[in-house]
Amino acid sequence: MKKVLLLLANGFEAVEASVFTDVLGWNEWEGDGTTEVVTAGLHEQLTCTWNFIVKPEFTIEQLDLDDFDALAIPGGFEEAGFYEDAYDRRFLDVITHFHDKKKIIATICVGALPLGKSGILKGQKATTYNHPTSHRQAQLKEFGALVVNEPIVVTDNIITSYNPSTAFGVAFTLLEMLTTKENCKHVKELMGFD
Numbered sequence: 626m627k628k629v630l631l632l633l634a635n636g637f638e639a640v641e642a643s644v645f646t647d648v649l650g651w652n653e654w655e656g657d658g659t660t661e662v663v664t665a666g667l668h669e670q671l672t673c674t675w676n677f678i679v680k681p682e683f684t685i686e687q688l689d690l691d692d693f694d695a696l697a698i699p700g701g702f703e704e705a706g707f708y709e710d711a712y713d714r715r716f717l718d719v720i721t722h723f724h725d726k727k728k729i730i731a732t733i734c735v736g737a738l739p740l741g742k743s744g745i746l747k748g749q750k751a752t753t754y755n756h757p758t759s760h761r762q763a764q765l766k767e768f769g770a771l772v773v774n775e776p777i778v779v780t781d782n783i784i785t786s787y788n789p790s791t792a793f794g795v796a797f798t799l800l801e802m803l804t805t806k807e808n809c810k811h812v813k814e815l816m817g818f819d
Contacts (some may be wrong), residue, residue: 627659630693633666634680634739636705639673641733641792645697648812656812657804663693667710667814674705685719695803696723697796700708700734700789711739721746726729729782731799733792735761737785741768745783752778755787762787775815793818 631645642664649660664681665688673680674726675805696719701707710716716739723730725743732740738761740746747769754761754773766772777794784802786795797818800811813819 626689627694628692629660629662629695629697629799629803630688630690630719630723631662631683631697631699631731632711632716633664633671633679633699634701634707634716635666635668635671636674636703636707636710637671637699637701638734638789639675639677639679641672641699641701641736641789642679644733644792644796645699645799648816651746651816652804652808655815656800657808658670658720659804662697663688667713667715667789670719671708672705674702680807685715687718690719690722690810691726693723693728694703694801695729695731696720697799698730698732698736698739699738699792700738707735708738711736711788712742717743724783727803729784729799731784731795733786733795734788737765737770738768740785741765741770744768746770749783750780751783751785752776752777753785 666681720743751770
C-alpha cells in the first residue's frame with residue numbers, strides 16, 4: 626500500500642485537497658488498490674478558504690513520517706491565513722523530511738510556495754500561481770526556484786502547478802508516479818476523463 630500524506634494548512638482550498646482524496650480514493654477502490662490518503666495538519670480543526678470547516682485525521686505530531694510514500698499539499702489564500710501554517714517551521718520540516726528521503730511531493734498552485742520557503746526548490750524548475758495580477762511566481766523565484774510558466778512542472782520527485790485548473794492533472798500525475806501509467810489511464814477512464 627502506498628500511503629500519501631495530505632498536508633493541510635489553515636486557509637487551504639477545499640477543491641485542491643479533494644482531487645487527491647478522490648483520485649487516490651478511486652484508485653483504492655476501483656484501480657489497483659494500492660493507495661491510501663491520510664489527512665493531517667498543525668491543528669485538530671482547520672478552516673478552508675471561504676470557511677469550510679475540516680477536521681484532519683491527525684496532527685503532524687501524531688504521525689511517523691517514515692510511514693508515508695508521498696506528500697500532497699493543496700494551495701490556499703493569504704486572506705484565509707494559508708501562509709501562517711504553510712510557513713510554520715513544523716510544516717516546513719515535514720516538507721524537508723520527504724525531500725531528504727527522496728519521496729514524491731505534489732503541490733497545487735501556491736502549495737509550491739512552502740516548498741520554496743523550505744529551501745528544496747533552489748536551482749530546481751517549478752511553478753506556482755500564474756495570473757498576471759499575481760506576484761506569486763516572483764516570490765517563488767526569490768526562494769531560488771527556476772520558475773517555468775507551464776501548467777504542471779515535474780522535476781525529479783517534485784510536482785508543482787500554476788493554478789487550481791491543474792488540480793486533477795497533478796493528482797493523476799501523482800497516481801501515475803505511485804503506480805503505473807496503465808493503472809492511471811484506467812482510473813482516469815473510470816472517472817470519465819478519457
